[in-house]
Amino acid sequence: MNNKEFRNMILIGAAVTILLALGGFVLSGKMAGILCLITGIVILAAFYFYTNKRYKKIEGINDYLVKVLAGNNTPDILEQEEGELSILANNIYKAASTLKYQNELLSDDKKQLASAIADISHQLKTPLTSMMVMNDLLTNEDDPDKRLEFLRTQSAQLSRMNWLIQTLLKLSKLDAGTTELKREEVTCKDLLEEVIKPFEIQFELRNITYTNDISDIKLNCDKNWTVEALQNIVKNCIEHMDEGGELKVDTLDTAIFTQITISDTGCGIAKEDIPHIFERFYKGKNAGKDSVGIGLALSNAIITGQHGEILVESIEGVGTSFFIKFYKTII
Numbered sequence: 001m002n003n004k005e006f007r008n009m010i011l012i013g014a015a016v017t018i019l020l021a022l023g024g025f026v027l028s029g030k031m032a033g034i035l036c037l038i039t040g041i042v043i044l045a046a047f048y049f050y051t052n053k054r055y056k057k058i059e060g061i062n063d064y065l066v067k068v069l070a071g072n073n074t075p076d077i078l079e080q081e082e083g084e085l086s087i088l089a090n091n092i093y094k095a096a097s098t099l100k101y102q103n104e105l106l107s108d109d110k111k112q113l114a115s116a117i118a119d120i121s122h123q124l125k126t127p128l129t130s131m132m133v134m135n136d137l138l139t140n141e142d143d144p145d146k147r148l149e150f151l152r153t154q155s156a157q158l159s160r161m162n163w164l165i166q167t168l169l170k171l172s173k174l175d176a177g178t179t180e181l182k183r184e185e186v187t188c189k190d191l192l193e194e195v196i197k198p199f200e201i202q203f204e205l206r207n208i209t210y211t212n213d214i215s216d217i218k219l220n221c222d223k224n225w226t227v228e229a230l231q232n233i234v235k236n237c238i239e240h241m242d243e244g245g246e247l248k249v250d251t252l253d254t255a256i257f258t259q260i261t262i263s264d265t266g267c268g269i270a271k272e273d274i275p276h277i278f279e280r281f282y283k284g285k286n287a288g289k290d291s292v293g294i295g296l297a298l299s300n301a302i303i304t305g306q307h308g309e310i311l312v313e314s315i316e317g318v319g320t321s322f323f324i325k326f327y328k329t330i331i
Contacts, residue, residue, distance in 0.1 A: 014044060061089050068096045124164070127157035167294050170228075171280070174301045181222040181305050188217045188251045188260065195230040196249070199238060206243045213250035219258050219326055221306055229302035232295040233262050233310075233322050240266035240320070257308075260324045268316035277312065 020036045134150045134157075141147050173179040192214050203210050237247055245265045252259040269277060276282045278300040283293040303310050307327050314320040 016040065057089070061092060064089075064096070065092065068099070124161060127161050130154075131157050164294070167298055171294070171298055171301060174298075174305060179225075181225055181302070183220045183306070184223060185218050185220055186223050188219055188258070189214050191219065191221075191223060191226065192230070192249055192251075192260070194223075194227050195234060198231065199234055202238060203247075206238075206241075206245075208238065208241060208244070209246040211246065211248045213248075215251055215253070217251050217253045217258055220328075221326060222302075225302045226306070229299040230260065230262070230324065232299045233324070236296060237262060237264035237266060237320065237322075240264065240268075242266075256329070257325045257327045259326075261321060262324070263319060263321040265319040268318055269312065269314035269320055270316060271314075274312055274314060278310070 018037075018040075020040055023036070131154050134154050138147060138150050141150065170179075192212070196210065196212075200210075202208070234247070241247070241264050247265075248261075248263045250261050252261070273282075278296050279293075280297040281293045282297075300310055303324055303326075309325050309327075311323040311325070312320065313323070
């Protein structure tokens with residue numbers, strides 16, 4: 001009876017019942033008046049019962065919303081009854097569950113962002129510190145040869161920083177969905193020729209044997225981004241090979257997917273590192289000293305963004321194979 005509207009309705013109903021009973025008594029006698037009074041009381045009692053139940057349910061929904069807005073843990077309640085309020089309650093519970101889930105995702109994103117910023121700061125701090133030391137040495141160094149050596153070191157560090165920043169920007173664009181991967185039909189032969197071309201001098205200088213078994217399979221992909229992804233994989237293979245190693249690239253076409261395989265005879269990847277090699281800033285035990293741990297992450301983002309996947313097989317001391325699959329239908 002705390003609800004003013006509910007209280008007024010009960011009072012009006014009681015007043016109408018009394019008036020009908022008096023009218024019946026005056027017009028038709030004592031029995032008619034009693035009958036009107038009993039009928040009015042029964043109707044009023046039924047109205048009171050169902051309306052009170054309805055208001056309690058509304059009050060329960062309101063209490064639930066108050067808890068949601070306060071950020072408290074709310075129980076999962078499923079209404080089994082029929083009716084508009086039950087449907088409304090279920091929808092509110094579903095909305096609250098969705099908001100809770102989205103809030104948890106947002107919290108995880110914030111943690112990942114903080115972790116990424118810390119990793120980026122660490123990666124940039126190392127070359128910056130080196131450049132600051134080189135700069136101090138340059139101011140006090142008169143030997144032309146040493147000055148040239150310091151300048152070359154600074155140039156190498158600047159190149160490393162530039163690559164890191166550019167790669168992070170590309171990853172950020174892919175994450176944000178601001179970069180559209182445009183699919184076009186290209187042949188694997190043309191695609192892989194463009195991938196390998198920048199490494200030909202390195203093959204010659206390090207006496208790396210390059211072999212391939214590439215056919216004219218047609219592939220639907222974003223050519224420029226795919227070239228970038230495959231070049232990062234080739235670069236990773238070269239960095240983990242000694243002089244005189246071998247790099248092999250071949251292709252395979254099936255009814256379900258088109259596959260490009262890039263294999264090396266390098267140091268291999270530790271078994272415990274394989275599940276993590278596509279994580280950003282992850283560096284396994286066989287990673288080079290200058291490894292940042294972001295090139296393969298970019299490759300994976302590009303390939304998966306085109307409904308593909310990258311699988312890895314590796315044996316330490318024997319070599320590694322990357323299987324890049326482009327599915328012909330979305331699975």
